[in-house]
Amino acid sequence: MMRLAANTLKELRLGWRSYYFLLVVGVAIAYFLLVTFLIPEDLTVSPDVVVLNEMEEGSQVMENLFGGDMESDKLLLAKDRDDLEKTMNRRFNSVGIVLKGSIREPGFELVFQGHESQDIRELLRLSILQRTGTLRSEEGYNIEYLEDRKPVDEAIPFNKSFLPVLLMSEAVMLGMFLVFAMIFGEKSEETIKAYSITPGRIWEYLGAKVIVLAILGVLFTLILTPMVVGIGPRYGELLLIVVVGSTLSTSIALIFASFYNNLSQSLVPMLGLSLVFGLPMISFFIPGFSPWYLRILPTYTILFALKGAVFPGSIQVGISSLWLIALEGAIAFTIAVLVYGQRVRKN
Amino acid sequence: MNVRRVLNIFRLDTLNSRRDKVMIYTLLAPIILTIVFKLISPDFQSLSIDFIVPESEAELAVQLDRYANVEKVAGIREMKDAVARGGDRIGVYESGGKYVLVMQGDESPQARELAELAISAVLQGDTSLINIDFSDNGRVIPPVTLFGFSFVVILSFTLGGFIIGFNIIEEKESGAMRALMVTPVSKAEFLLGRSIMGISVPIIHALLAVLIFAIGGLDILKLIMVTVVSSVIGIVMGFLIGVMSSSQMTGLANMKISVLLLLMPVMIAFVLPENRQFIFYWSPTYWSFAALKDILTRSAEWGGFLLQLLWISLTTGLLFLFMRGKIKSGLKTYQS
Amino acid sequence: MIEVEGLYHSYTNDERYAVKGVSFNIKEGEIFGFLGPNGAGKSTTQKVLTGLLPLQRGSVKIAGKDAGKPDSSFYNMIGVSFEQPNLYRKLTGLENLDYFAKMYDVPTEDPMELLRMVGLEEAASKRAGEYSKGMQQRLVFARSLINKPKIWFLDEPVSGLDPTTSATIKEIIKRKKSEGVTVFLTTHNMYIAEELCDRVAFIVAGEISLIDSPRNLKLQYGQKLVEVEYRLDGSVKKESFSLLQGSDKAKLNTLIEKGTIETMHSKEATLEEIFIGVTGRELR
Numbered sequence: 001m002m003r004l005a006a007n008t009l010k011e012l013r014l015g016w017r018s019y020y021f022l023l024v025v026g027v028a029i030a031y032f033l034l035v036t037f038l039i040p041e042d043l044t045v046s047p048d049v050v051v052l053n054e055m056e057e058g059s060q061v062m063e064n065l066f067g068g069d070m071e072s073d074k075l076l077l078a079k080d081r082d083d084l085e086k087t088m089n090r091r092f093n094s095v096g097i098v099l100k101g102s103i104r105e106p107g108f109e110l111v112f113q114g115h116e117s118q119d120i121r122e123l124l125r126l127s128i129l130q131r132t133g134t135l136r137s138e139e140g141y142n143i144e145y146l147e148d149r150k151p152v153d154e155a156i157p158f159n160k161s162f163l164p165v166l167l168m169s170e171a172v173m174l175g176m177f178l179v180f181a182m183i184f185g186e187k188s189e190e191t192i193k194a195y196s197i198t199p200g201r202i203w204e205y206l207g208a209k210v211i212v213l214a215i216l217g218v219l220f221t222l223i224l225t226p227m228v229v230g231i232g233p234r235y236g237e238l239l240l241i242v243v244v245g246s247t248l249s250t251s252i253a254l255i256f257a258s259f260y261n262n263l264s265q266s267l268v269p270m271l272g273l274s275l276v277f278g279l280p281m282i283s284f285f286i287p288g289f290s291p292w293y294l295r296i297l298p299t300y301t302i303l304f305a306l307k308g309a310v311f312p313g314s315i316q317v318g319i320s321s322l323w324l325i326a327l328e329g330a331i332a333f334t335i336a337v338l339v340y341g342q343r344v345r346k347n
Numbered sequence: 348m349n350v351r352r353v354l355n356i357f358r359l360d361t362l363n364s365r366r367d368k369v370m371i372y373t374l375l376a377p378i379i380l381t382i383v384f385k386l387i388s389p390d391f392q393s394l395s396i397d398f399i400v401p402e403s404e405a406e407l408a409v410q411l412d413r414y415a416n417v418e419k420v421a422g423i424r425e426m427k428d429a430v431a432r433g434g435d436r437i438g439v440y441e442s443g444g445k446y447v448l449v450m451q452g453d454e455s456p457q458a459r460e461l462a463e464l465a466i467s468a469v470l471q472g473d474t475s476l477i478n479i480d481f482s483d484n485g486r487v488i489p490p491v492t493l494f495g496f497s498f499v500v501i502l503s504f505t506l507g508g509f510i511i512g513f514n515i516i517e518e519k520e521s522g523a524m525r526a527l528m529v530t531p532v533s534k535a536e537f538l539l540g541r542s543i544m545g546i547s548v549p550i551i552h553a554l555l556a557v558l559i560f561a562i563g564g565l566d567i568l569k570l571i572m573v574t575v576v577s578s579v580i581g582i583v584m585g586f587l588i589g590v591m592s593s594s595q596m597t598g599l600a601n602m603k604i605s606v607l608l609l610l611m612p613v614m615i616a617f618v619l620p621e622n623r624q625f626i627f628y629w630s631p632t633y634w635s636f637a638a639l640k641d642i643l644t645r646s647a648e649w650g651g652f653l654l655q656l657l658w659i660s661l662t663t664g665l666l667f668l669f670m671r672g673k674i675k676s677g678l679k680t681y682q683s
Numbered sequence: 684m685i686e687v688e689g690l691y692h693s694y695t696n697d698e699r700y701a702v703k704g705v706s707f708n709i710k711e712g713e714i715f716g717f718l719g720p721n722g723a724g725k726s727t728t729q730k731v732l733t734g735l736l737p738l739q740r741g742s743v744k745i746a747g748k749d750a751g752k753p754d755s756s757f758y759n760m761i762g763v764s765f766e767q768p769n770l771y772r773k774l775t776g777l778e779n780l781d782y783f784a785k786m787y788d789v790p791t792e793d794p795m796e797l798l799r800m801v802g803l804e805e806a807a808s809k810r811a812g813e814y815s816k817g818m819q820q821r822l823v824f825a826r827s828l829i830n831k832p833k834i835w836f837l838d839e840p841v842s843g844l845d846p847t848t849s850a851t852i853k854e855i856i857k858r859k860k861s862e863g864v865t866v867f868l869t870t871h872n873m874y875i876a877e878e879l880c881d882r883v884a885f886i887v888a889g890e891i892s893l894i895d896s897p898r899n900l901k902l903q904y905g906q907k908l909v910e911v912e913y914r915l916d917g918s919v920k921k922e923s924f925s926l927l928q929g930s931d932k933a934k935l936n937t938l939i940e941k942g943t944i945e946t947m948h949s950k951e952a953t954l955e956e957i958f959i960g961v962t963g964r965e966l967r
């Protein structure tokens with residue numbers, strides 16, 4: 001234990017003098033500013049709508065159709081066909097609606113970019129029918145929720161909804177970057193050789209790095225989270241998720257780092273690893289996109305667990321799902337210790 | 348300027364990169380990323396809601412298929428299991444003469460709304476007195492391809508820049524650079540020799556991305572121009588990291604900050620509405636992204652395009668000027 | 684204390700050996716030198732003895748412990764001073780020693796005392812990265828003593844050091860020998876080997892050519908000559924006289940009686956000359 005403590009103290013000193021603590025604090029503050037002042041509260045990824053009114057006395061129909069959305073950023077009015085096309089050109093995520101005919105015989109033309117699937121086109125058609133009152137919500141169906149859980153009434157502001165993603169990429173996955181530099185620093189200084197001729201164990205040497213990176217992750221979490229969402233989150237659960245997640249990501253990165261000697265060699269694998277483990281962020285923002293190859297990634301569970309801890313009640317992924325992550329972390333760490341034991345003697 | 352010396356430095360870089368397999372990684376990684384984007388693109392394009400329907404509801408499945416993906420499962424229990432797996436997946440079955448929509452509870456409000464629309468259309472029979480036609484502008488490049496293509500090109504020159512930076516740090520640590528500094532190689536020759544890879548590789552990646560995404564009819568000249576001008580961003584960033592960082596550890600910390608400055612604006616600008624994008628006007632990579640997007644959507648006219656190139660150059664130049672003091676002090680330590 | 688029998692090591696896991704059939708024994712309290720040119724196999728041998736390289740073939744026992752399976756007790760007993768400084772450059776000299784001290788299960792030296800011993804007490808709170816090469820070398824040397832080792836491995840301990848610092852290092856080595864520490868010293872500096880070692884082994888291309896004390900080697904291979912400078916007719920003459928040949932002995936006696944001798948040196952062979960003579964290779 002004393003050796004683990006000594007190794008941890010060494011890593012803390014090295015991390016401090018390499019400005020890692022400053023980096024974490026700086027990034028947390030930068031993200032707070034980004035989330036609070038730059039990212040809007042009410043953004044959705046739904047397309048912009050560009051409307052062209054070719055209908056006689058169409059302004060009343062427009063008012064009925066779009067009502068309160070008339071002032072929205074996402075609704076634009078085109079002067080003519082050419083203007084419609086040009087506006088849609090500039091906004092790649094937009095859809096055009098042309099009002100035709102007359103009040104007695106209204107008609108619509110839905111103008112798509114060209115890549116939209118047939119399903120999307122049909123659903124938009126239904127949406128227009130609903131707005132015109134042609135399609136009414138029928139009484140012929142009920143809604144049933146699994147596990148007696150009702151949806152969260154209050155929508156989470158878009159900017160704050162970024163927080164679990166930021167916690168995952170910076171607090172949990174911080175180790176994925178920094179541990180490479182820590183290992184390569186020691187390889188280039190050959191201090192790992194000096195350590196090898198002491199009774200110090202490999203697990204104490206690597207364990208200290210895992211601990212310090214978890215500390216940095218916790219620091220980041222404790223700075224950013226209260227600034228963004230105050231005292232709402234379940235902090236105990238949140239910190240546990242960060243520590244378990246950080247242990248896993250650092251251990252995996254340690255295994256990879258053992259095969260390289262410097263940063264330029266390992267840069268692409270390092271970024272590749274971060275990219276793969278960061279993929280579940282797509283599911284986070286686009287819930288409809290959660291194929292099996294994303295769901296099997298441990299960061300998928302971690303990300304949604306973070307969401308549950310930061311916004312209690314928003315999701316049903318609790319602490320129990322962390323057992324598997326903790327086990328994966330323990331296995332990864334064990335593998336890292338074995339790999340280092342082999343490679344230190346080889347080199 | 349001695350071209351032979353410049354080419355010699357380029358040859359040394361290539362040799363080092365080849366030996367370290369860095370060259371293979373740098374060449375392959377963006378290509379692999381392009382292929383990944385290409386592979387997941389169909390999943391994105393069919394992104395609406397998924398209905399999960401028991402096999403006994405065959406007719407319902409046919410009707411719902413008009414509006415969404417429909418997955419058939421054995422029975423109600425299997426349907427509930429599928430819904431519980433998450434995402435915007437909604438189960439439907441009939442019970443007591445009514446349809447029941449089964450949700451987990453974490454579906455997005457849009458998904459719930461669309462599901463209710465679809466089931467209402469089925470119930471009502473989807474006949475309509477209103478004439479609704481479809482047309483399109485023939486722009487078959489979906490948003491994910493747009494984003495993927497731009498991201499790959501930007502990543503390519505950013506990656507090149509980072510590698511330049513880390514090579515410099517390693518030479519500092521080994522002392523190899525001091526040997527070069529006592530030869531007739533001038534700073535300009537050194538810079539140019541180092542930059543050749545940083546410019547040529549992104550062009551290769553951009554052209555390969557066009558092939559892999561099978562994007563026809565692109566203005567290749569504009570694409571090459573924006574790639575070349577944007578590559579300077581990566582080179583400048585790389586030199587900054589290399590010169591300012593005293594060790595691999597601080598190099599990585601500086602790289603993290605660079606990722607925030609270079610890649611984050613691109614990722615956020617993709618989802619921000621146009622009227623809010625002014626917050627990223629300081630970012631050279633934002634302008635690269637804007638130019639690439641216009642090229643892909645075929646809305647890039649020469650006047651606007653050249654203005655974008657000018658903005659890329661100006662913002663990169665401003666960044667360089669802003670960091671000039673740090674570069675000077677970093678170079679002094681480099682030489683000593 | 685150290686028993687090595689039939690040691691082989693190949694970096695490529697084939698018949699190309701860096702160390703071939705090396706065997707030697709070192710008694711407790713002895714300073715044993717491994718003398719050879721670069722690439723001879725000195726460092727490879729030392730790395731196998733210290734557990735940095737796996738034991739592929741042969742037997743190595745250090746104080747009765749198998750070096751092929753080093754455990755904590757093995758490392759508690761040895762100290763290693765590396766040729767290339769391998770310090771934490773961002774930690775101070777004192778912090779470096781403090782950290783390594785905590786790695787051992789045995790009583791350790793006071794880090795400040797060690798720094799004082801090698802003349803680094805003024806630089807104790809300076810970062811190791813700011814030390815000169817000589818200072819870093821001294822710090823590595825000091826670190827190798829932190830656990831009061833019974834067996835001490837030194838790799839080129841005075842390489843790159845100025846004469847004053849070298850003298851200090853040599854004094855420390857001699858003092859440790861008198862305290863009963865067994866020293867395994869690898870070097871290509873024959874003066875160090877001559878001055879410090881009780882016995883030396885000549886190693887070339889992975890094989891040991893001979894093992895003996897420097898004195899015995901000089902007596903065995905030396906030429907037994909005396910080199911004399913003397914005045915004759917106003918100018919200084921230099922001549923060598925054999926101590927074995929009668930005519931030379933007579934001439935030397937004559938010069939001594941005349942009182943014209945200005946300098947006189949016995950001309951033993953240097954270890955380098957012996958090395959070249961025995962192995963056919965230079966000590967570089």
